[in-house]
Amino acid sequence: MSEVQLKDALDALKTNGVRITPQRHAILEYLISSHLHPTADEIYKSLESDFPSMSVATVYNNLRVFRNVGLIKELTYGDASSRFDFVTHDHYHIICDECGTIVDFHHPGLEEVERLASYMTGFQVNSHRLEVYGTCPACSNVNVQ
Amino acid sequence: MSEVQLKDALDALKTNGVRITPQRHAILEYLISSHLHPTADEIYKSLESDFPSMSVATVYNNLRVFRNVGLIKELTYGDASSRFDFVTHDHYHIICDECGTIVDFHHPGLEEVERLASYMTGFQVNSHRLEVYGTCPACSNVNVQ
């Protein structure tokens, strides 16, 4: 786990006047160390042994706080649970249609697309979302057999 | 409304062995004529006067059928309702952060990004999803005043 990332995140919280509680510390630590894009429930279950009395509402509340501060991004997929991604450098996601695995890949931002969309629609553009879908190597191998 | 699109859609259903019921006809017609990316509930409410006894489950069931046949795309946004988009030529969406309006814009497909993602991750790529977010002209004007 990157201690630097954790320290920066805690500083960001302080700057925003957000108290640092043991639960928040643990959730942040988990988000930084696990690169698995966990759901709220996965975080809750993972921290259950360390915080037996923690409520699932606490996880949701704090994920919202972290998102508002800009520390994490929420990845939403219809009726399935949201997944949460600690914000580092710019990257996009590729998602396996079979097993749901999410893998990061680096690619320059699509500023040109943003510019064009803005020009064609008259919107002021803030951001964009890009995801690629396909079959991961593991699932491809299974299918072959 | 494009009669050609409706005819093609009905043909596609027949080819796939899907019966064409009055409800399905009406839902399809609504999806083609309205370019508002409606939710299941909006479709349900709009057809209520013509089909007083139609169940909301029928709308959901048939949207799933249409999606499986490839006639429509489901646009998902976390815990909010899914929106449904009749598939025509390639286009992406730009969405207003303030009011949620969805506007189509045309842009060449991002095959290069798909290729790069595939190369970097070893995935077989099937598709991608791109959305741009910003503020629509109407909301921009409101903010100025």
Add this chain to the structure above:
DNA sequence: TAAACTAATTATAATGATTACAATGAAGTA
């Protein structure tokens, strides 16, 4: 340090979109 104030946590109930289920109805086929 102790009191006072504010924010966070907890447990639980409520919400709301979507799906599952069983019964009824309609379409296609022999």
Add this chain to the structure above:
DNA sequence: TACTTCATTGTAATCATTATAATTAGTTTA
């Protein structure tokens, strides 16, 4: 016409997420 299959209906169930109210813990100030 009878049979089989699929679609629709109404309702109950599911499940992620949020709201609420009470309790607890941090922070600030005297």
